[in-house]
Every structure is written in C-alpha cells, then in structure tokens.
Amino acid sequence: MTALRPARRATSGGLALGLVTLLSIAAPLQATFAQAAPRGKAVYDKWCAECHGVNGAGDGSAATYMLPRPRDFTKAVYQIRTTASGELPTDADIRRVIDEGMPGTAMPGWATLLNREERDDLVAYLKSFSHFFSGAAPTAIAIGRAPGGSDESIADGRQAYTTLECAKCHGEQGRGDGQSAPTLADDFDQPIRAADLSTGWNFNGGNSVEAIYTRLRTGLDGTPMPSFSDAVDANVVTDEQLWHVAQYVRSLSPREAPRVREVVRAALTTEPLPASPDDSAWNAVERFWVPLVGQIIIKPRWFSPTVNGVWVQALHNGQALTLRLSWHDPSRSPDPAWDEWLGRMAASMTTADGPNATQQGSDRFVVQFPERLGDVVEWPYFLGGDSRRAVYAWRWTSDTNAVREGRGTGLGKFVPHGSPSLAHAAVFDQGAWRLQITRPLVPPDTTRAPVFQTGRAIPIAFFAADGSNGEDDVRGSVSAWYAIYLDVPTPPRVYVAPAAAILLTAGFGFLVVMQAQRRERTSRRSTMEVTS
Amino acid sequence: MKRILIASAVLSLVACGGGDEGGGAVDTTAQGGGAAPAAAGGGSVTGSVTFTGTPPANPTIDMSEEAVCQGKYASTPADPEVMVTSGKLANVVVHVKSGLPAGQTFPVPSAPAVIDQEGCLYHPRALAVMVGQTLQIKNSDAVLHNIKAVPTKNRGFNISQPRAGMTTERSFTTEEITVPLECNVHGWMHANIAVLSHPFFATTGADGSFTISGLPAGTYEIEARHEKLGTKTMSVTVPATGSVPANFAFTATTS
Numbered sequence: 001m002t003a004l005r006p007a008r009r010a011t012s013g014g015l016a017l018g019l020v021t022l023l024s025i026a027a028p029l030q031a032t033f034a035q036a037a038p039r040g041k042a043v044y045d046k047w048c049a050e051c052h053g054v055n056g057a058g059d060g061s062a063a064t065y066m067l068p069r070p071r072d073f074t075k076a077v078y079q080i081r082t083t084a085s086g087e088l089p090t091d092a093d094i095r096r097v098i099d100e101g102m103p104g105t106a107m108p109g110w111a112t113l114l115n116r117e118e119r120d121d122l123v124a125y126l127k128s129f130s131h132f133f134s135g136a137a138p139t140a141i142a143i144g145r146a147p148g149g150s151d152e153s154i155a156d157g158r159q160a161y162t163t164l165e166c167a168k169c170h171g172e173q174g175r176g177d178g179q180s181a182p183t184l185a186d187d188f189d190q191p192i193r194a195a196d197l198s199t200g201w202n203f204n205g206g207n208s209v210e211a212i213y214t215r216l217r218t219g220l221d222g223t224p225m226p227s228f229s230d231a232v233d234a235n236v237v238t239d240e241q242l243w244h245v246a247q248y249v250r251s252l253s254p255r256e257a258p259r260v261r262e263v264v265r266a267a268l269t270t271e272p273l274p275a276s277p278d279d280s281a282w283n284a285v286e287r288f289w290v291p292l293v294g295q296i297i298i299k300p301r302w303f304s305p306t307v308n309g310v311w312v313q314a315l316h317n318g319q320a321l322t323l324r325l326s327w328h329d330p331s332r333s334p335d336p337a338w339d340e341w342l343g344r345m346a347a348s349m350t351t352a353d354g355p356n357a358t359q360q361g362s363d364r365f366v367v368q369f370p371e372r373l374g375d376v377v378e379w380p381y382f383l384g385g386d387s388r389r390a391v392y393a394w395r396w397t398s399d400t401n402a403v404r405e406g407r408g409t410g411l412g413k414f415v416p417h418g419s420p421s422l423a424h425a426a427v428f429d430q431g432a433w434r435l436q437i438t439r440p441l442v443p444p445d446t447t448r449a450p451v452f453q454t455g456r457a458i459p460i461a462f463f464a465a466d467g468s469n470g471e472d473d474v475r476g477s478v479s480a481w482y483a484i485y486l487d488v489p490t491p492p493r494v495y496v497a498p499a500a501a502i503l504l505t506a507g508f509g510f511l512v513v514m515q516a517q518r519r520e521r522t523s524r525r526s527t528m529e530v531t532s
Numbered sequence: 533m534k535r536i537l538i539a540s541a542v543l544s545l546v547a548c549g550g551g552d553e554g555g556g557a558v559d560t561t562a563q564g565g566g567a568a569p570a571a572a573g574g575g576s577v578t579g580s581v582t583f584t585g586t587p588p589a590n591p592t593i594d595m596s597e598e599a600v601c602q603g604k605y606a607s608t609p610a611d612p613e614v615m616v617t618s619g620k621l622a623n624v625v626v627h628v629k630s631g632l633p634a635g636q637t638f639p640v641p642s643a644p645a646v647i648d649q650e651g652c653l654y655h656p657r658a659l660a661v662m663v664g665q666t667l668q669i670k671n672s673d674a675v676l677h678n679i680k681a682v683p684t685k686n687r688g689f690n691i692s693q694p695r696a697g698m699t700t701e702r703s704f705t706t707e708e709i710t711v712p713l714e715c716n717v718h719g720w721m722h723a724n725i726a727v728l729s730h731p732f733f734a735t736t737g738a739d740g741s742f743t744i745s746g747l748p749a750g751t752y753e754i755e756a757r758h759e760k761l762g763t764k765t766m767s768v769t770v771p772a773t774g775s776v777p778a779n780f781a782f783t784a785t786t787s
Contacts, residue, residue, distance in 0.1 A: 075684070077688065085689045085690050085691055086681075086687040086688050086689035086690070087687065088687075132687070163694070164676065164692070164694045165675065165676035165694060165717070168676055168717050169716075169717070179597045180597075180716065180717050180718070180719065183716075183719035184716055184719075185716075185719075187682050187688075219690045219691070219692075221688065221690060223690075224678065224680070224690070224716030224717075225690070226678035226679075226680065226690040226691050226692035226716075227689075227690060227691050227692065228692050228694075229691075230691045230692070230693070230698075230700045231691075231692055231693065231694055231695075231698065234698050234699070234700070236693075236694055236695045236698050237694065340719075
C-alpha cells in the first residue's frame with residue numbers, strides 16, 4: 001500500500017515512477033497482465049477514479065451524486081454479462097460496457113474517447129481490483145439465434161411475460177411500475193428502478209432481441225433482476241418462450257432513440273380540438289420527443305430524476321392551442337406504496353444542497369413560454385426565467401389535478417394569475433401521465449399572457465417532477481428551450497394558383513401534340529403518294 | 533495491495549480444495565438445514581438453546597399484494613425474526629468454531645441442505661451448509677420468487693423460480709458466515725446461510741435442541757449464532773465416544 005502512494009499522487013511528471021513501482025509489484029502475474037494492468041491504472045486514475053474511486057470501490061468523490069452508484073470493482077459483480085448468474089464477466093463483456101457505456105446512467109461510452117489499447121488495458125486493470133479474477137476464465141453461455149419475430153411470437157411473448165410475472169416489477173405495460181417496484185434495492189441497498197421496458201434505447205447492454213434474451217438468461221447481477229436459465233433447465237419455461245419474451249419486450253420500444261427536433265409543430269385543424277388526453281384524434285397527431293435531464297444548476301440540484309423525456313403533441317384551430325404531454329412516471333404521487341422508495345432515496349442522495357424530501361409531494365409538470373412575445377423575442381433564462389425576464393408558465397400538480405397559469409421568475413418562484421384561461425385534463429395510466437392543456441390563442445388579459453401567433457417560432461420549455469422520488473418545484477427534470485410553430489391558415493390562392501398552372505400546362509401540351517400529329521399525318525400522306 | 537489479494541486468493545483456493553476433495557458420499561441424517569455426518573469420530577455435542585425474558589415483537593408483514601401467500605395465513609403474518617416456543621429459541625446455527633485439527637478435511641454431506649419458500653417466507657430462516665454441499669432451493673408457492681444470494685467471499689447468484697414445485701441446486705466454494713438470501717419480488721423475505729468448511733453444525737428447531745455428531749475427541753469452541761440476537765460461544769471437551777452437553781442461553785437484553 002505504501003509503495004503505491006507516490007504513484008497515486010503522481011501527476012504526469014511522476015507517472016513513470018509509478019509505473020515502475022507497479023511493474024515490480026505485479027511481477028509474479030502473467031506477463032501480459034503485468035504490463036496491461038499498470039498501463040490501465042494510468043488511464044483509470046485519469047478518467048475513472050473520480051467516480052469509481054482510486055481503489056475501485058465505487059467510492060469516488062462524485063459517487064454520492066449518482067444513482068445508480070458507480071460500480072464497485074472490488075466485488076467483481078457485473079450487471080451486463082454473457083455468463084451465467086454469479087459468474088464473472090468475460091473480458092469482452094467488460095470491454096463492451098467501457099465502449100458503449102451504461103445508457104440512462106452517468107457512465108458514458110469511451111469508444112471514441114480512448115484508443116483501443118487504453119480500453120484493453122483498462123479491462124486488465126479493473127480485473128486486478130478483485131481476487132475472483134485470479135481463477136479460471138469464465139465462459140459465455142451459448143446464445144442461439146432468435147426465432148422469427150412474427151406477431152404470433154410477440155403475442156406468445158406477452159403471454160409468457162404474464163405467466164412469468166415479469167409485471168411484478170416491470171408493470172403490465174412494462175413501464176417499471178409493478179407493485180414490487182417501489183421496494184427494489186440493489187446489492188448495496190441503494191434504490192434501483194425496475195427498467196422501463198418501453199424505453200429500449202436506454203437498455204444497458206443493448207436493445208436487440210438477442211441482447212434482451214441474454215439479459216433474461218444471465219440476469220443482471222447486483223440488481224433484483226434474476227436469471228431465467230434455471231427455469232428453462234427445469235422446463236418451467238421453454239427456451240423458445242423466453243425468446244418470445246425477448247421479442248415482446250423488444251416490441252415495446254421504437255428501435256432507435258426518438259429523434260430530437262427543435263421545433264414542435266402545432267398543425268391547424270378544421271375539426272374540433274380533441275376533448276381529452278385519451279381522445280383517439282390524438283393518434284393521428286405528430287409527436288415530438290423532448291428529452292429531460294436532472295436539474296443540476298440551481299440549488300438544490302437533483303441528480304436522479306424519474307422523468308427522462310416527454311412526448312409533445314400540439315394542435316390549433318385558429319382559436320385555441322391545445323397540447324398533449326405524455327411522460328412516464330411509475331407513481332401517481334403521493335402514493336403510500338412509494339414511501340419506502342422515498343425513504344431510500346432520501347438516504348441515498350447527497351444532502352450537499354440541503355435535506356432531501358422525506359414526505360412525498362405532488363407530481364408536477366410545467367410548460368413555460370417567454371412572458372413577452374414581441375417582434376424580437378428575448379428568451380428568458382431557461383430555468384423558470386429570472387427577475388429581469390420572466391416566463392409565462394402553466395403549472396400542473398397531480399394532488400389537486402389543477403393547472404395554474406402564472407408568472408415565473410426562476411424555479412420555485414411562480415406566482416399564479418388571478419383569472420386563468422386554461423382548460424385541462426390529466427390521465428394516469430399504468431406508469432404514464434397524459435396531460436392535455438388548452439388555451440385561446442388570444443388570452444383574455446394580453447397584458448399578462450402572450451398572444452400565440454401563427455407562423456412564428458414561439459419558445460417553449462418543460463419541467464417535470466415526481467413527488468414520490470423526492471422531487472418538487474426545483475428538484476426535477478428540465479429541458480432547454482425548444483420552439484412551437486403554429487401552422488398558418490392556408491390562403492385560397494394557394495389552392496387556385498397550382499390548379500390554374502396545371503390546366504394551362506396541360507392545355508398548352510395538348511396543343512403542341514395536336515399540331516405534331518397533324519404535321520405527321522400530312523408528311524406520311526405525301527410519302528405514300530411518291531412510292532405509288 | 534496486490535500481494536494481499538493474491539494471498540487471499542490462494543487461501544480461498546485452498547479452502548475450495550478442501551471442499552472438493554471431500555466429495556465422497558457419506559451417510560447422513562441431514563434434515564432441516566443439515567446435520568453432521570458420523571464420519572470423523574464418535575463424539576457428539578448435544579444441547580438446547582433457551583431464551584429468557586420477553587422476546588422482541590416480530591414485525592408484521594403486509595402481504596396484501598400477494599394473495600396466494602396471504603391466503604396461507606389465518607391472521608396477519610409476522611416476520612419470524614425471533615422465534616421462541618416455551619422458552620426455546622429456534623433458528624440458531626450451532627457450529628464448531630475452532631479446535632479441529634489444522635489441515636484436516638472432512639467429507640461433504642451427500643444429502644442436500646434444503647430451504648423452502650412457502651407462504652412467502654423462507655423455511656428454515658437460518659441454516660448451515662458445508663462448502664461443496666448441495667443447497668436445494670424449493671418453491672412451494674404458486675407465485676414468482678427470485679432467490680438472490682449476496683455473499684462477499686463466494687460468488688452470488690440471482691435465479692427466478694416462477695412456478696410452484698420448482699427446485700434449484702447451488703453450492704458455495706468458500707467458508708463464509710453468513711450469506712444472506714433475499715427475494716426482491718417480496719422484499720420482506722430474508723434468510724441466512726452459514727457456509728462452513730466442515731460438517732460439524734446443526735440448526736435449532738422449535739424445541740431449541742441440537743446435536744452435532746461425528747466429532748473426533750478434542751476440545752472445541754462451539755458457537756451459537758442467531759441472526760438478531762448475536763453469538764454465544766462455549767468451550768467443550770468431547771470424548772472419543774459419547775456425548776457432551778452444551779446449553780446456550782440468550783436473554784432479552786442480548787444484542
């Protein structure tokens with residue numbers, strides 16, 4: 001230990017000394033390992049130790065700001081493997097996580113940041129943190145190929161999802177809202193979410209049918225997710241059924257992460273606006289994915305938000321604008337079933353910015369616009385505005401199911417207007433909120449609320465909070481500024497002009513053809529006369 | 533640091549070897565969590581574990597989310613942390629802590645140690661197995677259980693048992709006292725497994741009694757371990773043949 005100290009303190013200047021010291025310590029190990037691991041230490045100390053700790057125990061200075069916590073390499077327990085439950089990962093397994101990262105967590109992919117040798121060396125060094133790796137190398141379990149992903153196999157997979165009781169944790173619709181979800185903790189007694197199976201682009205280890213099947217066979221060690229290999233061996237579930245479960249889970253998400261677009265389009269409709277968030281008319285309306293991230297700028301910051309994005313749909317009819325906002329949140333807050341979860345969160349998350357909530361609050365959703373929408377829009381500060389440039393906001397809360405319209409001068413600094421002009425309805429459906437808010441384009445009081453004009457980009461931003469996760473008006477998920485564009489009513493000449501142009505072109509073409517045919521007939525007749 | 537790791541790896545390999553070499557079948561009367569085989573000697577330790585005073589109240593469990601299990605109880609079930617019947621304490625693992633000849637290996641009991649899941653509780657709640665001995669895990673509930681072992685010296689596992697009647701077998705490679713078992717579907721379910729490098733252990737049932745047999749003559753330190761009440765130790769001298777008594781008494785203030 002003492003011998004390692006100088007190396008640990010070493011900056012780039014002292015690195016060579018550290019390497020020599022390490023080489024001498026590692027001498028009895030295999031030759032390749034002896035070289036790779038110390039090289040890996042240099043990379044590790046520079047890029048990984050901040051979170052994973054200098055000794056690999058997952059206790060770096062940033063660790064308590066993260067959930068899930070950084071991996072503790074001394075335990076040699078790895079979630080993403082191709083080996084049986086309880087087995088060590090293969091080198092390729094560790095390398096894949098280094099390369100691709102762990103989506104939805106603080107762990108980024110390093111494939112483009114470190115070169116191939118550096119990442120190989122890191123694998124060797126990570127293994128050196130646990131004596132378990134000194135035994136025989138683990139072998140990956142055999143994964144066949146996925147049987148065809150027909151509609152029947154997806155239906156069979158849904159059936160097996162039910163009989164295997166996947167919904168106990170993941171929920172009926174796979175949104176991570178099962179009845180055991182609020183009680184889940186990992187091996188280190190930190191709260192852990194049942195995966196939202198409808199956001200496959202966030203799956204650790206990948207979103208292919210093969211990757212999902214592999215997770216079902218191997219489990220995710222260190223988490224509550226068990227392996228189903230023993231159940232296959234015992235014929236409780238057939239291997240084919242397990243493939244079908246993987247196909248069903250795959251079918252719950254789009255193949256790719258939703259594309260993020262800057263501008264939300266509010267189409268103009270001549271139909272009545274949808275009457276509720278579950279009106280079937282919404283099915284035909286284009287939806288826009290707006291990612292939300294933890295609010296980590298204004299104190300108290302929040303590093304483990306529940307809501308990671310919202311689908312936004314918008315329509316207007318020339319008189320009013322209506323928005324449907326759909327986001328996933330496993331709890332309808334406050335809900336006593338989530339008390340245990342909140343308690344774990346309060347104990348887990350850093351209190352550097354003040355105490356964590358010990359009482360569940362309401363779920364919240366805020367839509368904000370600049371308070372003034374003049375010819376030149378000065379965009380307010382995106383975190384709820386400030387005293388210089390305020391935002392005009394719609395703030396919805398789940399406990400009272402009310403939307404207040406008002407003025408914001410910063411997160412948590414919202415003053416409602418006296419006479420609101422909003423209509424709204426909210427539906428909570430198995431881990432998903434759907435909220436519809438409607439407002440006249442011209443508000444009753446234009447001195448306090450902006451007019452929504454068609455044909456221009458109106459800045460819009462979003463904030464979401466899950467009361468069961470200890471979130472409130474400041475701790476929550478935020479977006480940057482986006483824009484919403486209300487389609488302009490189409491003037492009649494837009495329809496007349498193309499039709500006239502088509503008619504003219506066709507008429508002219510017809511004349512040209514007629515003339516050509518007449519000329520041809522004349523010339524053919526004269527040729528016949530010559531030959532006869 | 534590395535030297536320490538390597539040394540401990542070597543030690544654990546030695547411990548594994550001990551278990552692996554002793555793999556021959558031995559007759560045993562193992563039941564309810566494993567009894568010792570009469571292999572190495574003719575001595576035994578017999579006794580009972582008592583509890584005096586008012587036992588702490590066991591916390592009740594809200595099983596309303598799992599009707600299949602709740603239906604197996606006439607009244608609200610309690611988490612059986614401290615089980616006292618007529619002054620006798622159950623779920624105490626009694627084992628030889630020290631005194632066995634250094635380097636000697638012992639045959640692994642051929643009968644498996646069995647742990648059952650019934651009514652969304654583990655039965656027994658405490659048990660002991662020898663390194664290399666089969667641990668048989670049964671599901672007697674018609675619900676999904678997952679069985680997660682969270683050891684530090686052994687490799688853990690996390691397996692699902694979605695059907696009643698399913699059994700799964702596992703074993704451990706290294707002595708470890710104790711390995712916690714848990715079910716994440718039913719967060720209240722907990723059990724503890726003592727993994728020992730020898731077969732000289734027993735677990736008390738409702739009558740608090742235990743017998744460790746097959747011991748060679750010698751002086752041993754015997755430990756009685758309870759999940760909530762802690763440990764008690766006692767030195768006994770075991771004759772070549774015959775039994776020596778060892779009685780342990782826990783009290784309400786023991787921690």
